[in-house]
């Protein structure tokens with residue numbers, strides 16, 4: 001596992017040399033006072049894609065009183081992700097998470113402390129842990145499939161949410177939390193999720209009903225986690241999981257983490273990793289079921305890999321390259337996080353352009369992943385673009401940015417890929433799926449971009465035996 005503070009993290013930036021300076025081109029359109037807000041609310045990705053077509057790799061637009069600068073394409077992404085934190089700052093943007101994750105963790109503390117807190121978790125994502133996670137993912141997906149019976153209808157986003165909460169609570173928190181998913185934890189987590197709303201983004205402490213529900217849910221989760229930690233300390237149990245890793249961790253000054261800090265870090269990881277996974281899992285189901293010939297190849301590969309196997313392993317999941325390319329293609333076409341935003345704390349120069357302090361900088365995976373000079377026929381689901389000889393994702397290190405990049409890049413990408421492959425290998429082995437509604441458009445009204453609902457599927461158990469022994 002790479003070190004968070006390595007290579008790309010904080011390259012010093014030279015002071016701006018005296019050179020020709022150009023103002024960043026502005027996106028056409030926009031209204032007095034509101035700027036481009038109306039079009040942005042309707043369909044942010046159409047608006048930003050138009051900006052790229054019109055103005056190229058860097059342009060400016062306005063949402064209400066706030067100026068934004070969109071960086072598009074591998075070179076511009078590289079610049080964005082390499083910028084030091086005191087220039088492009090994530091903490092200022094993610095303040096809305098503080099009431100959810102809690103005080104003293106993540107975006108409530110200095111960046112160096114957040115780095116230290118996330119670094120604690122890397123041992124919990126080592127190879128041996130991933131081995132164990134592969135078995136858990138397989139078991140949870142099998143139980144989930146079993147409970148579906150022979151045939152029926154499911155709401156796919158809801159189903160994927162349920163399954164990924166179970167997997168995440170077991171792998172990313174601890175076994176005891178998984179046991180309480182159906183008896184309180186899922187409800188509290190759901191109430192916390194509702195705290196992520198547009199109002200909360202701008203005014204996270206405003207005393208609204210949703211925010212009061214969110215705060216009570218945070219207390220319920222803290223009580224639950226604290227009870228589990230106390231029980232572990234009393235019994236001397238030391239299960240090999242994220243919670244235990246944090247219980248045993250020490251800050252550089254030797255201090256142990258408080259229960260509330262541990263709760264906050266676990267919630268940070270859960271929020272970063274669960275909903276995003278559920279949404280991408282939904283898109284994968286949608287895309288694979290409308291590409292029957294690719295789906296047949298995914299199933300054939302599963303027969304080759306698992307024909308004689310009783311379970312899944314890290315190794316077997318790695319062998320599923322055809323499935324991996326389908327997951328990557330869904331990451332490209334439907335990145336759950338469509339915009340990554342930073343506050344500009346110091347003016348910066350990109351090529352001849354000067355980007356002023358005080359505004360917001362962003363990259364958009366959803367825009368960049370459909371650049372026609374990087375991805376042939378970019379709107380098509382074509383997973384073979386990642387296979388030899390095209391290998392379209394290998395041409396530039398920042399062509400695909402669905403998991404971010406640089407210092408804040410996602411620490412759970414391998415975990416997410418494993419989980420997505422495990423879920424769909426099991427479900428496609430067991431069932432045939434048929435979409436009931438038309439192919440859904442993205443729902444941009446949510447922080448994590450899933451498909452618009454309804455998104456219902458009919459399923460029917462496949463004749464013949466499973467590829468698993």
Ligand code: HEM
Nearest residue numbers: 272273276277280337340402403404408409410411412416
């Ligand atoms: C499909 C699933 C996932 C997607 C699409 C995803 C995407 C991302 C992206 C785009 C970022 C960068 C955010 C930014 O630059 O502002 C990020 C950061 C992060 N991800 Fe993920 N992620 C996923 C799953 C996970 C999982 C499973 C975990 C935990 C094991 C996780 C933990 C994190 C954490 C802790 C960060 C913050 C890193 C930092 O700010 O330093 N993610 N993720």
